[in-house]
Structure formats: C-alpha cells, structure tokens
Amino acid sequence: MRLAVEDLAFGYPGKPVGEGVSFTVEPGEVLCLLGPNGGGKTTLFKTVLRLLTARAGTVRVDGESVAGWPRPRLARTFGYVPQAQLTGFPFTVREVVLMGRTAHIGPFAVPSRGDREAADAALATLGIAHLADREYTQISGGERQLSLIARALAQDPRVLVMDEPTASLDFGNQVRVLTQVETLAGRGIAIIFSTHDPDQAFLCAHRVALLSQGRLVALGAPEEVITPERLGAIYGVSVVIAQVEGPAGGRTRVCVPSLARPVAY
Amino acid sequence: MGRFPVGPTSLVRLLAAKATGAPSDLPPAVETVVFRIRGPRVLAALAIGAALAAAGAAYQGLFRNPLVSPDILGVSAGAAFGAVLGIYLSLNVIAIQALAFIVGQAAVAAVYLVSAFLRRHDPLLTLVLAGVLIGTLLGSCVSLVKYLADPYNQLPAITFWLLGSLSGLTVRDLLSTLPAVAAGLVPLYLLRWRMNVMTLPDEEARALGVDTGRMRLIVIAAATLMTAAVVSVSGVIGWIGLLVPHAARLLVGPDFGRLLPTAMLLGGGYLLAVDTIGRTIAAIEVPPGVLTAFVGVPVFVWLLAVSRRGWQ
Numbered sequence: 001m002r003l004a005v006e007d008l009a010f011g012y013p014g015k016p017v018g019e020g021v022s023f024t025v026e027p028g029e030v031l032c033l034l035g036p037n038g039g040g041k042t043t044l045f046k047t048v049l050r051l052l053t054a055r056a057g058t059v060r061v062d063g064e065s066v067a068g069w070p071r072p073r074l075a076r077t078f079g080y081v082p083q084a085q086l087t088g089f090p091f092t093v094r095e096v097v098l099m100g101r102t103a104h105i106g107p108f109a110v111p112s113r114g115d116r117e118a119a120d121a122a123l124a125t126l127g128i129a130h131l132a133d134r135e136y137t138q139i140s141g142g143e144r145q146l147s148l149i150a151r152a153l154a155q156d157p158r159v160l161v162m163d164e165p166t167a168s169l170d171f172g173n174q175v176r177v178l179t180q181v182e183t184l185a186g187r188g189i190a191i192i193f194s195t196h197d198p199d200q201a202f203l204c205a206h207r208v209a210l211l212s213q214g215r216l217v218a219l220g221a222p223e224e225v226i227t228p229e230r231l232g233a234i235y236g237v238s239v240v241i242a243q244v245e246g247p248a249g250g251r252t253r254v255c256v257p258s259l260a261r262p263v264a265y
Numbered sequence: 266m267g268r269f270p271v272g273p274t275s276l277v278r279l280l281a282a283k284a285t286g287a288p289s290d291l292p293p294a295v296e297t298v299v300f301r302i303r304g305p306r307v308l309a310a311l312a313i314g315a316a317l318a319a320a321g322a323a324y325q326g327l328f329r330n331p332l333v334s335p336d337i338l339g340v341s342a343g344a345a346f347g348a349v350l351g352i353y354l355s356l357n358v359i360a361i362q363a364l365a366f367i368v369g370q371a372a373v374a375a376v377y378l379v380s381a382f383l384r385r386h387d388p389l390l391t392l393v394l395a396g397v398l399i400g401t402l403l404g405s406c407v408s409l410v411k412y413l414a415d416p417y418n419q420l421p422a423i424t425f426w427l428l429g430s431l432s433g434l435t436v437r438d439l440l441s442t443l444p445a446v447a448a449g450l451v452p453l454y455l456l457r458w459r460m461n462v463m464t465l466p467d468e469e470a471r472a473l474g475v476d477t478g479r480m481r482l483i484v485i486a487a488a489t490l491m492t493a494a495v496v497s498v499s500g501v502i503g504w505i506g507l508l509v510p511h512a513a514r515l516l517v518g519p520d521f522g523r524l525l526p527t528a529m530l531l532g533g534g535y536l537l538a539v540d541t542i543g544r545t546i547a548a549i550e551v552p553p554g555v556l557t558a559f560v561g562v563p564v565f566v567w568l569l570a571v572s573r574r575g576w577q
Contacts (some may be wrong), residue, residue: 051468075474082469089464089519099462103474110453110522155473217354 001064001077002026003048008057010040010047015057017043018214023094025159025190030181032205032222033194036234038115040214041194042083045053045161048192049078061159075103079157079189081165086137093139093147097122100154115154115186120205122153126180142173149180160184161194165199178204198226202253223253229257237264267402271295271303301436309434309442310540310553311533313495315506316446318532320488321506322513323453324523326460327484328393331514334507335492337396338485338550342504343372344496346410349423355409362441362497368403368491373485375399429554431540438498445494449487453525456483460521502554504561505532511568 011017018040025031033041048059050066052130059066061077063075070079079100092101100122101115103248111119118142126146136147139169143164151162152247162181174197182204185191201208201222208225210218212234218225231239238258246252268291279291279299320335328337329501335341347368351361407427414420426528453460462470463480470477513528536553539560543551 047471048466051471069472072474075472078472081467082466082472085466087328088331089463089514091461095461095520099465099473102458102462105458107459110458123370151473163367195472 001025001190003120003159003192004063005048005171006058006060008044008047008059009055010043010052011055012043012052015215019056019210021057021211021214021216023209023216023219024190027158027188027190028185029207030185030191030193030205032201032208033192033211034196034198034201034208034226034234035095035194035211037196039211039234041211044164044211045163045192045194049080049161050074072103072202075155077158079152079155079160081145081148081152081160081162083163083167084141084148090137093128093135093136093143093150094119094123096136097132097150097154100151103155118156119150119154122150125153125183126150127176142169145169145177146173153184156252158189160189160191160193162191162194164194166195166197174200198231199253203225228256271298274447289480298477305434305436305439306431308315309431309499310537311355312446312534313431313444313502313537314509314534315350315529316491316495316532317502317505317536318509318513319453319525320492321532322521322528323484323488324506324508325510326464326521326524327481327488329466330465330509333393334503335488336400336506337393338504339372339376339396339399339403340369340474340489340492340506341496342400342407344369345501346372346403348426348497348500349407349410352419352423352426353414355419358438359441362438365497366493369496370489372399372403377485380414383526394536413478420446421471423554424491426500427554428552429500430550430552430558431499432544432550434498441500442494446491446568449489449491449494450489452483454522456480457525459523461519464519488569493574500552500554502557504534504557504565508561508564508568509535515525 003023005023007023009016009019010021023031024079033044035041038098043052047054050059050069051105064210066074066077068232091240097119098111098115100120101111105111105115120129120132123132126149128143128146131147136144139147145168148167149162152162165177165181169177178200179192181191205222207220208218208222209216210225210230218230226241228239228241231237240256240258241253242256243253275291275295276299279296282291283300316336320340324335325331325336344365347365350368351364356364376392376395376399378397380391383391383395391573411420411423414423414427414514459475459480462473462475463477463484465473467477496502509532510524510528516531517522517523517527536557539556540553543553544558
C-alpha cells in the first residue's frame with residue numbers, strides 16, 4: 001500500500017515538536033529518516049502510527065485517511081518496531097512474536113495453529129528460530145531487536161515503521177537487519193526506518209528524508225540529500241563523502257567525518 | 266480437625282448418607298458442623314482465595330509489575346470503609362455487603378478520576394499514585410469511624426472484620442458472593458490473550474491492535490468486582506493477591522491463559538490451608554488475614570531480594 005503523509009504537525013499536548021512534514025512511501029520502497037537527536041523522529045513515527053494525535057495534517061493509506069480507523073485495522077496495516085525495551089514478564093521469544101498476531105485474532109480468541117505457523121515463519125525469516133523458547137528478558141539486546149522485527153513481521157503489515165532498528169546492535173547484527181529491510185521491501189512492504197548512520201541510507205534506502213528541529217529539510221535520493229554541506233549544517237561536523245566499491249562489486253558511498261574543529265556552515 | 270473433631274470415616278459416612286438420602290447414625294451435631302459451619306467455610310476459603318488470586322493476576326498484568334497487589338487501586342480500602350461504615354450504622358448483613366461493594370467501586374472510580382485529572386506521560390504511574398492517595402484517604406476514614414464507634418459493641422466487630430475472618434460465613438454469604446466472582450472471572454478468561462499483550466508498554470500494545478484504554482477499564486472493573494465481592498463477606502485478607510500470582514507465574518510462566526487457572530487453584534488451596542491452620546493452631550482462632558501477613562511479608566522480602574527483573 002502507498003503511504004502518504006500530508007502536512008503533518010506533531011507533538012505532545014502543549015508542546016509542539018514539528019510541523020509541515022509531507023512525504024510518501026510506495027510499496028516496496030525504503031525511506032530512511034535521518035536527523036539529529038531530539039529532531040522529532042520518534043514523535044513523527046508515533047504520530048504516523050496514531051499513537052499520538054496529529055496536531056494537523058493527514059496520514060493516508062492508498063488515499064484513505066487513517067484518522068477514523070479502529071486499532072485492529074491500523075495494526076493490520078502498520079507494523080511498528082519500537083526501540084527495544086524490557087517488559088516486566090518473562091515471556092518466551094515465541095510468545096512475544098505471537099503477540100504480533102493479535103490484530104488478526106478475535107478479542108476473545110487465542111492464537112490458532114495458523115498464527116503459530118506465521119510466528120515461526122517470522123522467526124525463521126530473521127534467522128532466530130533457535131531463540132524461540134528462550135525468555136525474552138534473558139536474551140541480548142541485539143537478539144531482542146531481531147525479535148521485535150520478527151513480531152512486526154508476524155503482524156503481516158503493508159507499511160513497516162522501524163524506529164532506529166540498528167541502535168544498540170553490533171556491526172554484524174546491523175548488517176543483518178539492513179539485509180532484512182531490503183528483503184521485506186522486496187515483498188512489497190513500504191518501509192520507513194530512522195537511523196543515526198548516513199551510510200545505512202546509502203546502503204539500503206531508495207530515498208532519504210532529513211528531519212531537523214521538527215521540519216523536513218531535504219527529501220530525495222540518498223546521493224542528492226546526503227551532502228557534506230547538509231550534514232555539516234544539521235550535525236555541526238565536517239564530512240567527506242567517498243565512493244567505494246562494495247564486496248559484491250556494486251558502488252556505494254560512505255561518509256567520513258573529520259575530528260578537526262567543527263566547521264561553521 | 267479443630268475444636269470439634271470430625272474424623273475422616275465419620276465424614277465419609279455422613280456424605281454417603283446425605284447423598285443416598287438414608288438417615289445417618291451420627292449425632293446431629295456432626296451434621297450441623299459439617300454442612301452448616303465447616304462445609305461453607307471450606308468452600309468459602311477456596312472461592313475467596315481463588316478470587317483474590319485471580320484479581321491479583323489481572324492487576325499485575327495490567328500494571329506490568331509482578332509485585333503489585335489488588336490493594337493499589339484502593340479497592341480493598343474502599344470495600345473495607347464501606348463495610349466498617351455499615352457496621353457503624355448498625356445495618357444488616359446484606360446492606361453491609363452492598364455498601365462495601367459500592368464504596369469499593371466508588372474508590373476505583375475516584376482513583377480513575379484523580380489520575381485523569383493528573384494526566385502525565387505515564388498513565389499507569391499516575392494511576393498507581395492516585396490509588397495510593399485514595400487508599401490513604403479511605404484508611405483515615407476507617408480510623409475516623411473506629412474513633413466514633415461504640416467501644417463495647419461496634420469497635421470489636423469492626424476490628425474483627427478488618428482482620429479478615431472466615432468464621433462467621435454462612436451459605437447465604439457464599440451464594441451472594443459467587444455470582445459476582447463469576448461475573449468478574451468470565452471476561453478475564455475470555456480476554457486472556459489480550460491480557461498478555463497488555464503487559465507490553467502501552468504504545469506497543471496499541472500498535473499491535475489493542476484498544477488499551479477500553480481493555481484497562483474492563484479488566485479493572487472485572488477484577489474490582491471480584492475483590493469487592495469477597496472483601497465484603499470475609500473482611501480484608503491481604504497478601505494473597507500479591508504472592509499467589511507470583512508463585513503461579515514461577516510455575517507455569519506468564520501466559521495469562523495458564524496463569525489465571527493456576528493462580529486460582531493455588532489461591533484457593535493457600536487460603537484453605539491458612540484458615541485451617543488458623544483455627545487449629547491455638548485454643549482461639551487466629552484470623553487468616555493475620556497469618557497471610559506473617560507468611561507474606563518474609564516471602565515478599567525474599568522475592569524483592571532474588572527478583573531478577575525487580576521493579577519495572
């Protein structure tokens with residue numbers, strides 16, 4: 001499905017965070033959201049997901065506003081991978097992933113065999129089937145993040161919203177998550193993810209949005225949006241962008257910051 | 266066991282006689298003890314223990330905290346104040362029960378209103394704080410009534426009731442309590458999968474398709490109904506709603522579909538055991554509310570010390 005965010009203003013009661021944000025994500029497209037800490041990325045995501053009420057503007061899926069949608073319908077459309085936090089109870093990883101099926105289950109029902117199979121399939125896709133019977137509270141941060149992605153996958157969403165899915169992951173797990181992002185997009189899911197690493201945008205995003213102080217300062221192809229000037233302006237560091245040949249042969253770009261005195265743009 | 270011993274063989278003969286309708290050759294006092302006093306008391310202990318444990322399991326899931334108890338919403342304090350007020354006003358038993366129930370529900374409503382008024386980013390924390398506030402206020406109300414009560418007639422009755430006791434229970438008490446307990450239990454069991462999702466942070470549960478506001482309302486209403494119904498007949502018996510669900514979780518894990526029946530079985534068995542010990546350990550009866558605290562406090566300290574996850 002096609003996600004369209006139109007002139008969205010977002011924030012908390014009495015505390016606006018951002019406004020005038022518009023973008024679209026097509027099925028199978030990956031949009032990477034970059035921006036400094038406190039720039040409003042998480043708040044924007046929560047508003048798109050209707051976990052926060054939009055102060056103005058509209059979120060549309062295939063042209064239809066989601067404003068009046070009941071929770072289960074929203075949950076069957078939007079998958080959400082939040083930043084991993086601990087829950088208080090020692091559910092197994094399989095149970096956590098099964099919770100992703102909730103919107104497909106009647107309010108008084110329990111997961112069916114089909115739901116269990118969907119959960120196991122999601123675990124297998126993420127390569128963490130061996131964790132299924134471990135306690136969610138006992139696994140590592142990276143494994144927890146992968147479990148949350150599996151849960152969102154079990155949700156069978158059309159749009160996947162991932163809030164810093166690679167934060168707190170080691171290098172190997174970061175690459176594995178980005179590989180998953182590419183695979184899921186290949187299935188026709190529209191994906192938005194936020195990150196602090198511009199190189200990830202070069203690796204797997206079709207388009208990049210730069211969010212700073214609650215406003216979109218740039219939106220477009222990674223090579224156009226991520227420039228030394230823009231990164232200098234929003235992060236206050238000087239950066240060189242180099243083209244390198246990747247291990248599989250294709251060319252990609254990387255950002256190399258300088259530790260010298262920050263430049264004033 | 267107890268002050269009027271009835272041996273197992275007598276009990277079996279009596280039950281057989283009752284079941285076949287044949288006259289029994291046992292003294293009529295035995296029949297009175299078994300069917301009018303001990304029988305209802307045993308059933309009441311099972312039902313009350315199960316109801317308190319079920320309500321505790323529901324509150325713990327809802328508040329995402331394995332160490333909270335049904336008391337946090339001011340339910341017990343509200344029901345206690347209602348009953349104490351009823352005793353002070355010399356109302357009859359049914360009216361006392363009704364008053365306990367009404368004030369218990371009103372206490373939860375007040376907690377809800379106060380927390381809505383104080384609304385901050387963390388609605389659950391606000392709810393707990395509001396529960397503490399209302400509970401303290403109701404505790405003062407109870408003290409005020411005790412201060413005003415007739416010290417020879419009413420005060421002993423109030424104190425006795427506040428300690429929690431199963432000794433005065435009749436079949437009629439039991440019959441007036443069970444429907445309310447069942448009415449609270451049915452939605453909790455039906456919503457057992459949603460209850461698992463409710464243990465996630467609020468925004469995650471909503472993102473997974475659960476209307477958390479409505480769920481919270483239904484679960485609190487159901488658990489409160491059960492708590493108020495049993496507190497109104499047995500007095501305040503603490504600690505069961507806190508410790509038993511925890512023990513059940515250690516046994517069968519946190520899945521609510523398994524946790525709820527396990528907690529009910531353990532809760533019923535635990536209260537029956539405590540009550541039986543209470544009425545046999547000494548020449549006078551030790552109220553079960555006192556014994557559950559004697560057992561509960563050390564176990565709670567131990568739980569705090571060994572809890573891997575601690576307060577969440």
